[in-house]
Amino acid sequence: MAETSRYDVAIIGSGPAGYVAAIRAGQLGLKSVLIEKESKFGGTCLPVGCIPTKALLFNAEVLDYFKNARDYGIVCKDYSLDWAAVQARKNKIVSKLAKGVEFLLKKNNVETLRGTGRLAGPGRVIVTDATSDAREIEARKILLATGSEAKMLPGIEPDGKIILTNKEILELVDIPKSMTVIGAGAVGVEFASIFHRFGTKVTVLEMLTRAVPLEDEEISAELERSFRRQGIAVHTQARVRKATQSGKSACVEYSDAQGKTHKIESETLLVAVGRAPNTQGIGLEKTRVKQDRGFIQVDSNMQTDEPGIYAVGDIVAGSPQLAHVGQMEGIVAVTHVAGKPVEPINYQQIPNCTYCEPEISSVGLTEREAREVGHQVRVGKFPFAANSKAGILGAREGLVKIVSAEPYGEILGVHMIGPRVTELIAEAVLALRLEGTVDDLAHTIHPHPTLTEAVLEAAHAVHGMQIHA
Numbered sequence: 001m002a003e004t005s006r007y008d009v010a011i012i013g014s015g016p017a018g019y020v021a022a023i024r025a026g027q028l029g030l031k032s033v034l035i036e037k038e039s040k041f042g043g044t045c046l047p048v049g050c051i052p053t054k055a056l057l058f059n060a061e062v063l064d065y066f067k068n069a070r071d072y073g074i075v076c077k078d079y080s081l082d083w084a085a086v087q088a089r090k091n092k093i094v095s096k097l098a099k100g101v102e103f104l105l106k107k108n109n110v111e112t113l114r115g116t117g118r119l120a121g122p123g124r125v126i127v128t129d130a131t132s133d134a135r136e137i138e139a140r141k142i143l144l145a146t147g148s149e150a151k152m153l154p155g156i157e158p159d160g161k162i163i164l165t166n167k168e169i170l171e172l173v174d175i176p177k178s179m180t181v182i183g184a185g186a187v188g189v190e191f192a193s194i195f196h197r198f199g200t201k202v203t204v205l206e207m208l209t210r211a212v213p214l215e216d217e218e219i220s221a222e223l224e225r226s227f228r229r230q231g232i233a234v235h236t237q238a239r240v241r242k243a244t245q246s247g248k249s250a251c252v253e254y255s256d257a258q259g260k261t262h263k264i265e266s267e268t269l270l271v272a273v274g275r276a277p278n279t280q281g282i283g284l285e286k287t288r289v290k291q292d293r294g295f296i297q298v299d300s301n302m303q304t305d306e307p308g309i310y311a312v313g314d315i316v317a318g319s320p321q322l323a324h325v326g327q328m329e330g331i332v333a334v335t336h337v338a339g340k341p342v343e344p345i346n347y348q349q350i351p352n353c354t355y356c357e358p359e360i361s362s363v364g365l366t367e368r369e370a371r372e373v374g375h376q377v378r379v380g381k382f383p384f385a386a387n388s389k390a391g392i393l394g395a396r397e398g399l400v401k402i403v404s405a406e407p408y409g410e411i412l413g414v415h416m417i418g419p420r421v422t423e424l425i426a427e428a429v430l431a432l433r434l435e436g437t438v439d440d441l442a443h444t445i446h447p448h449p450t451l452t453e454a455v456l457e458a459a460h461a462v463h464g465m466q467i468h469a
């Protein structure tokens with residue numbers, strides 16, 4: 001074994017939680033090392049998650065403009081999709097960003113180590129590389145940021161051609177003729193949106209009563225309506241009983257709300273039923289780290305029950321598996337390591353963004369949640385059909401919904417579906433953070449003509465005073 005190196009902080013895993021923690025550690029003057037077993041930095045988000053998916057979604061959006069060119073007065077007789085070029089563009093975006101992360105790590109004096117990290121006792125990590133060479137690291141504090149993997153259904157394994165997860169689907173050699181998607185969470189509806197627009201016949205199966213079940217009920221209803229109008233089949237209360245793979249296709253057996261069994265055969269099957277934490281094999285068994293179904297319990301400084309060990313990102317119990325949450329958790333953890341004042345994360349104020357078509361975003365309580373906790377709820381809604389910029393963009397679907405509380409108009413939640421709403425949500429997050437009221441929003445001058453005016457109008461609509469509808 002090579003000789004031991006000593007650090008202030010060792011970070012295992014270079015996803016958004018890990019690499020951001022490492023950069024901040026460097027900025028705070030901590031001697032830090034980032035350990036990664038894969039060839040690229042970036043965890044799930046950068047190589048096989050947020051970034052490549054959104055790159056493909058943008059291709060799908062551009063293709064839509066070509067399909068509807070006549071609506072914009074453009075005659076475009078001859079166009080086609082060059083799948084290899086689409087893939088190459090996506091890969092180039094990923095590589096460029098991965099190099100950017102590497103550059104930032106160097107710039108902030110973060111050492112990097114390729115290999116699998118495992119806890120080996122207080123303040124010690126063993127890193128084993130691809131050639132099985134082991135090296136021991138000593139660190140005053142250790143951050144676990146090992147991320148998550150797609151869950152599978154019993155009896156099937158991803159094979160890269162027919163049975164797919166978020167990873168394999170990004171490397172398909174051809175656009176499939178048909179695809180069954182199990183799960184209508186973020187992964188399911190985003191890939192449904194991508195491949196439907198590339199020409200694949202998509203069927204989405206969701207076992208709960210509605211698509212995107214964590215969102216406000218009205219948002220789910222609007223998405224299901226839009227998907228059906230576009231030609232994406234959505235079956236809710238569809239309980240998958242069995243999934244099998246035969247030669248060239250996948251067969252899924254599911255039962256509906258009445259218990260009737262249905263079978264779907266398709267060229268590909270995407271399993272998008274959630275993600276499991278990567279907490280096996282990292283040496284937790286000899287520590288006091290507490291777990292809940294594989295997720296790690298932490299306090300508001302992201303510290304586990306084992307002194308000196310922190311956990312951040314997708315492995316944290318009770319924390320949403322979102323890149324932007326992991327990043328903030330990484331910052332909180334290393335700020336604490338550096339002995340600086342920490343502002344704990346307010347998990348009630350986390351934006352949720354789903355980049356399907358139409359896009360969805362939200363923050364705070366849904367209308368139902370607000371009523372259930374006993375608020376005197378007042379809701380304001382504004383449709384994008386009445387927003388001038390949406391009309392200009394030719395994107396008239398969707399709405400903004402504000403959930404507020406009587407008597408002061410406190411904003412409890414904001415829910416949106418429609419054009420560019422993943423960009424519009426930041427204003428609402430800030431409003432919640434500043435304990436803003438509906439009147440604060442309604443008196444904030446919003447530029448015209450913009451999509452943001454739909455947020456302004458939804459605030460006016462809480463008092464039934466919207467101008468343009």
Ligand code: NAD
Pocket residue numbers: 182183184185186187188190205206207208212213238239240272273274275320321322352353354355
């Ligand atoms: P998810 O938990 O968000 O959704 C999985 C869905 O599958 C749920 O609606 C669930 O009811 C359904 N389901 C589970 N088992 C099923 C079965 N047997 N038959 C039919 N339906 C079934 O998981 P995901 O979409 O895989 O995403 C994983 C994580 O990654 C989530 O935390 C998600 O928020 C995150 N993510 C976020 C984004 C984004 O922010 N845009 C994108 C992708 C993933």
